[in-house]
Amino acid sequence: MAPPLPLVFLLMIHVCVSGVSSADWGVSYSPSHICALKDSSVIMRCTYTYPTGYKIKKVFWTKTLVKHNGEHPDLSEDPEYSQRLQYLGDKQKNCTIRLSHVTLKDSHKYYFKFNTDKDKWIGYPGVTLTVTDLQVESPERVTEGDSVRLTCKSSCTLTDRATFIWYRNSQPLTERRDRNNELLLQSVRREDAGRYSCAVHGHNHISPAVQLNVMYPPRSVSVSISPSGEIVSGDSVTLICSSDSNPPAVTVAGILITRRGDRVTISLY
Incomplete structure (x- = not known):
C-alpha cells in the first residue's frame, strides 16, 4: 500500500501550483x-x-x-x-x-x-x-413684494460639481452664477416677471423656460375723454378709465360733473 502515497502527494502539489484563484x-x-x-x-x-x-x-x-x-x-x-x-x-x-x-x-x-x-x-x-435634464420649479403667480424661490431640478445629483446659470427671457442673469441650484428673488418687482430657465456652466443643455407672473395692484389711474378738444352741449363723449395693474383692473366708477363758471370738470369715482 506504500507506493500510491507519493502519487497522491504529487497530484495535490500540481493542483495547487497550476490552479488560478478568482482573486x-x-x-x-x-x-x-x-x-x-x-x-x-x-x-x-x-x-x-x-x-x-x-x-x-x-x-x-x-x-x-x-x-x-x-x-x-x-x-x-x-x-x-x-x-x-x-x-x-x-x-x-x-x-x-x-x-x-x-x-x-x-x-x-x-x-x-x-x-x-x-x-x-x-x-x-x-x-x-x-x-438627466433640467427643469425649473417655480410658483405660477406671486405678488409684488413677495420673496420667490426658483429651483433648477434634476432627476439625480450631478456627479461633477455644477455651477448653475440662470436666464430671464433668454438673457443670462450674470450676477446669478453659483453652486446653489436655487434662485432667490427678494421683494420681487413687476420687472422680475418673465420666462426663467437654467443651465450648468460649461454645458449646452438649457432647461425649458417657465413663466413667472408677478401680480400688482392698480397704479397710474387716469381718465381720458374722446373726442378731445372743445365739447358743446348735445355732443356725445366717451370717458375712458385706464390703469397699470396685473391682472388688469375691472373699472366700476361713477361720474362726477362739476361746473365753475364756463369750465366743466368730469371725473370718475
Whole structure:
C-alpha cells in the first residue's frame, strides 16, 4: 500500500501550483454610479486585473449580460454608440472610456469585458449611468413684494460639481452664477416677471423656460375723454378709465360733473 502515497502527494502539489484563484481576476469602476447632464460627455473610469502570464486578446464595453452568438455585444460596434464612444484605456490595466453627447436613453448599466488567450472575464456589477435634464420649479403667480424661490431640478445629483446659470427671457442673469441650484428673488418687482430657465456652466443643455407672473395692484389711474378738444352741449363723449395693474383692473366708477363758471370738470369715482 506504500507506493500510491507519493502519487497522491504529487497530484495535490500540481493542483495547487497550476490552479488560478478568482482573486487574480477583477474589474473596478470609480465611481460606480454616475449622474450626467443631457448632451454632456461622460468618463467612466475603470481598471482591471488578470493572472500573470495571461495575454490580453480583446477589450471592450457592453451594456448587457446576455450573450449573442456566444459573445456579449461590443458597444463600439453598435451604431448608437460607435461614433460617441472612445476607449481611453489600454491592454494592460486601464479600461477607461468616454461617452459623448449622452441622451436620456443612455441611462443604463455598463460592463467592461476582456478576453485573454486562456479565459474571459466580465466586470460585474458594472457602472450605472443616469442621464438627466433640467427643469425649473417655480410658483405660477406671486405678488409684488413677495420673496420667490426658483429651483433648477434634476432627476439625480450631478456627479461633477455644477455651477448653475440662470436666464430671464433668454438673457443670462450674470450676477446669478453659483453652486446653489436655487434662485432667490427678494421683494420681487413687476420687472422680475418673465420666462426663467437654467443651465450648468460649461454645458449646452438649457432647461425649458417657465413663466413667472408677478401680480400688482392698480397704479397710474387716469381718465381720458374722446373726442378731445372743445365739447358743446348735445355732443356725445366717451370717458375712458385706464390703469397699470396685473391682472388688469375691472373699472366700476361713477361720474362726477362739476361746473365753475364756463369750465366743466368730469371725473370718475
